[in-house]
Every structure is written in C-alpha cells, then in structure tokens.
Amino acid sequence: MSKPGQLVLVALRKMIASGELAAGERLMEIPTAQLFGVSRMPVRMAFRTLEQEGLLVRFGGRGFQVRSVSADDIAGAVEVRGVLEGLAARQAAERGLSEAARAVLELCLMQGDQLFDKGYVTEDDLEIYHDLNMRFHQIIVEGSHNPAIADALARNDHLPFASVTALAVDREDMAREYRRFNYAHMQHHSVFDALVSRQGARAEAIMREHANATLRYAEVFSSATADQRMKIILRTE
Structure with a gap:
C-alpha cells in the first residue's frame, strides 16, 4: 500500500x-x-x-x-485466537524449536527485558514492544509446522481487533500499562521456558491465558465514554 x-x-x-x-x-x-x-x-x-x-x-x-462492534464480539475473537495460538505452542514444543527459532525468541525476550527493566514505559517503548510481540507470536505459529493454524488465524484476524498486532494503550495511565505489558512479557518468558523444555500442555495453557491481554479492547468498548476512548492509542499495522 x-x-x-x-x-x-x-x-x-x-x-x-x-x-x-x-x-x-x-x-x-x-x-x-x-x-x-x-x-x-x-x-x-x-x-x-x-x-x-x-x-x-x-x-x-x-x-x-x-461495523457495530461489541465487547462480546471482541472477546469471542480473542478467545479463538488464544485456542489457535495455544495449539501452535503445544505443537511447537512437542516438535522442538529449531536453533534459528530459539535465537529469535531469545532476542525478543532480551529486547523486552531492556524495555521493562527500567520500571516504566513510554509510548515509544510500546511501539518497540508491538514489533517484538508480533515476531514472538509469529515464530511460535511457524514453529508448529501446521499451516492450518496460520490459515485459521488469518481468517480470525479479519474480525475486529482480533489480531495480535492490535494494541490499545491508555496514555492517561502509563503506570498501569507498564504493569499490563510487563506481565504479558513475563508470560513470554514462561512460554519460552515451556517450549524449550518440550512441555506442550504447559505451553498451550500459557498462550491461551496470554491472549487475555488483548481483552483490554473489551474494557474500552464496554465501559469507556467517547471522550475517554479518544485518549486510547490504537496500533494495528
């Protein structure tokens, strides 16, 4: 484009x-x-x-x-993504990560550590997190070696705000956003540990829970006023 x-x-x-x-x-x-x-x-x-x-x-x-979008619409699409990415993580763990995939995931974790270790985040930090988060998830899906998962995720991504590339950030409460995204990053560490340990069931459970971070959208659409929503930064590229 x-x-x-x-x-x-x-x-x-x-x-x-x-x-x-x-x-x-x-x-x-x-x-x-x-x-x-x-x-x-x-x-x-x-x-x-x-x-x-x-x-x-x-x-x-x-x-x-x-299109009319409800919190239930968003929650349903995110739940489907969690199921699909959980399956990808389980299959990737059972197959074992390639050295190349492991190196990319380790780099994402290191870059995330650098963002969050200082104890706060800026909007620029979360732009960086957006990109590394996208790479992290992509590598796990590719590591499953199951094209059907990628195809199903691509279809689900056509639902409003279902994609992992969509981040909603409340610029009025960056302290809370630090806690939220730092928690999500800690989940990245946990799922990586499960992947390299070949613990498929554990990797699947963590990725399904990890999808709930996206449900910030449900809160935005169900409880925020129009004026409050104007303060939300949307990043979906």
Missing part, C-alpha cells in the same frame, strides 16, 4: 476505535479523500483493508458503513 493509503488506513482505524466514527456511520470515497487531502485510490485501498479487518461493511454498493 502507498504511503498516503497507509496514512489514511491508520487514521481511520483510530477514528473507529475512538468512537469518532460511530457504528453505522457511512463513508464515501470522495468526501474521505477530501478530508485527508489525497486522491480516491489511497482511500479505496484503505476501505478494502478495513473491510477485510471487519471494521467496515459495504453499504448499498456505493460506499461503506462502520
């Missing part, structure tokens, strides 16, 4: 997450292009991507509509 298209895509994601674009609101190419000062093509590509992610639905053949 072009840079203008990526900018439009990220901006629209944030507007949907914050409630600035409410469920049922219609989006058309020309007004949206004028809003962002771009041509229609980047907007068209952004709309298609958001449709694939489950955030937009086609409306009458002439545009798109923001």
